[in-house]
Amino acid sequence: MSELRFTVDHEWLRVDQDGLITVGVTHFAQDALGDVVFVQLPEAGDYEQGAEVAVLESVKAASSIVMPMAGEVIAVNATLEETPELVNQAPLTEGWFFRMRAADMSAFDSLMDESAYARFLTATADA
Amino acid sequence: MTDTLHKTPLFDLHVELGAKMVPFAGFNMPVQYPLGVLKEHLHTRAAAGLFDVSHMGQLILRGADAAAALETLVPVDIIDLPVGLQRYAMFTNEQGGILDDLMVARLADDVLFVVVNAACKDQDLAHLQSHIGSRCSIESLFDSRALLALQGPKAVDVLARLAPSVASMTFMQFAEVELLGIPCYVSRSGYTGEDGYEISVPNAQAEALARRLLAESEVEAIGLGARDSLRLEAGLCLYGHDMSVDTTPIEASLLWAISKNRRADGARAGNFPGAATILAQHANGVSRKRVGLLPQERTPVREGCEIVDADGNVIGQVCSGGFGPTLGAPLAMGYVTSAFVPVGSAVWAVVRGKRVAMTVAKTPFVEQRYYRG
Numbered sequence: 001m002s003e004l005r006f007t008v009d010h011e012w013l014r015v016d017q018d019g020l021i022t023v024g025v026t027h028f029a030q031d032a033l034g035d036v037v038f039v040q041l042p043e044a045g046d047y048e049q050g051a052e053v054a055v056l057e058s059v060k061a062a063s064s065i066v067m068p069m070a071g072e073v074i075a076v077n078a079t080l081e082e083t084p085e086l087v088n089q090a091p092l093t094e095g096w097f098f099r100m101r102a103a104d105m106s107a108f109d110s111l112m113d114e115s116a117y118a119r120f121l122t123a124t125a126d127a
Numbered sequence: 128m129t130d131t132l133h134k135t136p137l138f139d140l141h142v143e144l145g146a147k148m149v150p151f152a153g154f155n156m157p158v159q160y161p162l163g164v165l166k167e168h169l170h171t172r173a174a175a176g177l178f179d180v181s182h183m184g185q186l187i188l189r190g191a192d193a194a195a196a197l198e199t200l201v202p203v204d205i206i207d208l209p210v211g212l213q214r215y216a217m218f219t220n221e222q223g224g225i226l227d228d229l230m231v232a233r234l235a236d237d238v239l240f241v242v243v244n245a246a247c248k249d250q251d252l253a254h255l256q257s258h259i260g261s262r263c264s265i266e267s268l269f270d271s272r273a274l275l276a277l278q279g280p281k282a283v284d285v286l287a288r289l290a291p292s293v294a295s296m297t298f299m300q301f302a303e304v305e306l307l308g309i310p311c312y313v314s315r316s317g318y319t320g321e322d323g324y325e326i327s328v329p330n331a332q333a334e335a336l337a338r339r340l341l342a343e344s345e346v347e348a349i350g351l352g353a354r355d356s357l358r359l360e361a362g363l364c365l366y367g368h369d370m371s372v373d374t375t376p377i378e379a380s381l382l383w384a385i386s387k388n389r390r391a392d393g394a395r396a397g398n399f400p401g402a403a404t405i406l407a408q409h410a411n412g413v414s415r416k417r418v419g420l421l422p423q424e425r426t427p428v429r430e431g432c433e434i435v436d437a438d439g440n441v442i443g444q445v446c447s448g449g450f451g452p453t454l455g456a457p458l459a460m461g462y463v464t465s466a467f468v469p470v471g472s473a474v475w476a477v478v479r480g481k482r483v484a485m486t487v488a489k490t491p492f493v494e495q496r497y498y499r500g
Contacts, residue, residue: 034352035165037450038425038457040479055479057427059164059450060352081425 004092005108006117007068012092013111016099020075021108023068024096025056025087028121033058036087041076042098049107054097056087068111070103135181136273136333144348152245154182157350164352168452171319171357172493175279176349177340180318184248185272185327186255188239190263197231197239200258202376202399204386208233213301213314215384217376218254223401223408224372225379227251228364232301232314240301240312240327242274244366273333278323278357280496281345286313286324288343293324298497306336318354320361320495359458360451362419362490368430369417369446369460375401377408378462380417385409415443416468419490420459420476426483427457428476434461435475435482442467445476453493463487 005013010029014022030036035058042053047067054065067073076098080086086095102108112120132155141148146157157179159167170176188197198205203216210233218226227247232240243251248269255265277286287294289306296302296315304313312327328336340346355365364370370379388394391406399405422428427450434443448459459476467474472487 034159035163037165038427040426057450059168059356059452060158062427062429 004114005111006114006120007111008120009066009068011065011068013068013108015108020099020101021069021071022096022099023065025065025091026117027091029063030088030091030095033060033063033087035059036084039080039084039087039097041078041080042073044073044076046072046103056084065097067100069100069107071100072103073098073100075099133182135179136330137179137181137337140334140337141179141348146348146350149351151351152182154245156182157348159350159352160348162347164350164356165452167347167349167353168356170347171279171349171353172321172453173279174345174347175277175281175285175323175343176319176353177337177346178276178278178349178351178354179273179337180276180325180354181273181333182245183274184243184245184251185268185274186241186243186252187234187266187268188241188255188259188263189237189266191237193237193239193259193263194233196259196262197241197255198389198395199398200254200400201229201231202385202389202402202405203231204388204395205231205239206395207388210235211301213299213316217370217381217384218251219376219399219401219405220372221400222372223375223404225366225370225374225376226254226372228366228370230314230316232312234301234303234312242325242327246367268327271330272327273330275326275328275333275337275340276317276319276323277326277340277346278317278319278321278349279345280322282321282323283498285340285343285345286326289339296324296498297500298322307332307339309336311336315498318361318363319357320363320491320493320497321357322496322498356449356452359447359449359460360453360491360493361495362460362492364417364460365447374417374462375405375408375413377405378413378416382409412465415462415464417446417460417462418468418470419488419492420445420448420461420474420485421488421492422457422459422476423484423486425457426478428459428478428483428485432459432461432476432478434463434467434485435477436467437473437475442474451492458492459485460490 038057213232443463
């Protein structure tokens with residue numbers, strides 16, 4: 001499994017062997033949201049970076065999932081429709097959201113790696 | 128920012144328990160503990176939950192004229208409220224709007240104990256002082272007493288270990304009770320739809336009492352997140368959301384709380400702010416009312432969503448909404464025009480630009496389990 005990259009919106013990305021990118025939310029995000037009770041998955045298609053493509057609803061509130069890079073949503077994790085709690089239980093594995101094809105792979109390399117994301121979390125907590 | 132927030136006497140305990148603290152009505156309050164909102168909610172319905180609601184405003188009114196005076200500010204029978212009973216009431220304004228909702232208990236013939244909402248308490252105190260301050264003494268307990276709620280089917284077993292007398296209290300009864308040797312005010316009521324108690328305790332002893340209750344195996348600490356989902360399932364209104372100065376008690380479907388003897392044909396009809404408007408609405412009906420709403424999909428429908436009819440005409444707005452852990456489904460309350468008030472009416476919420484079908488439903492969504500003896 002290749003290394004994970006992270007965004008300031010607390011999403012993680014992983015390049016798979018077929019060249020597609022899997023996207024999900026981080027431990028920090030699921031913990032901040034609390035118990036997830038509903039997931040609205042993206043529709044397949046092309047989106048700009050930052051487009052709101054999916055929604056997570058916890059008991060407390062709704063939160064958007066944005067497109068981490070420009071590209072095309074190819075597949076979604078339909079399991080989440082019936083078992084949204086997977087987002088809390090396994091955010092980095094079975095709780096993945098969607099798979100996408102990046103319009104420009106160089107954008108992936110500019111995202112935070114694990115240690116940069118850890119520093120970002122610390123900085124955010126101190127702010 | 129957090130420096131300017133008030134802390135309840137249980138602040139250190141919340142932090143020690145690992146609570147996630149959030150600003151709420153000027154207080155730093157626990158929204159959830161490590162258990163999480165979902166499990167906290169289910170635990171309260173299955174066993175017992177302890178809530179810190181010390182942010183709420185507690186007041187004592189004293190004087191031979193106190194009950195008659197308070198009655199001029201609420202559409203509720205206070206004069207005939209028996210000693211040892213509590214009643215739900217609301218402060219109304221001259222337009223018939225709701226300034227706040229409150230609980231009133233009669234502690235003695237000439238002593239009333241009042242609990243108001245945190246966000247309204249300073250305004251409520253000023254309201255009382257300006258309108259009835261000359262007729263009775265008004266003592267604020269804002270800085271001297273904490274309020275704990277112990278809710279759930281096991282609450283009675285737990286609290287009876289500290290004071291056996293509380294087991295024989297029935298819903299809405301109120302008593303002075305010694306708990307751990309501390310003089311407390313205890314009511315058998317709450318905000319979850321479950322049996323349970325609210326306990327007013329002096330600040331200095333609040334933490335000792337809370338720790339003692341949490342030491343019981345049935346009890347978990349419960350945050351404001353679960354408090355909200357519990358009250359929503361029980362169909363209970365939250366001030367500032369489900370009612371406000373812009374809604375009357377009739378529009379808010381709170382006719383049940385207007386005492387019979389304060390209504391148009393009652394012995395002490397009217398004589399509260401906005402009485403003309405409110406009693407006319409009771410007689411002639413209103414153009415919109417608060418109803419229960421059950422979304423027909425899994426999408427939670429939140430406060431502020433527009434409600435539309437089959438043709439897309441806007442007919443109302445959601446005032447509270449979310450997911451009900453006991454119901455296992457989303458649920459909401461909203462204001463709709465009168466044609467859609469009947470239970471079973473089909474309406475739609477607009478959520479992120481998409482229509483979600485909803486059915487107007489009776490409340491409570493989850494059966495209330497008060498102890499009525």
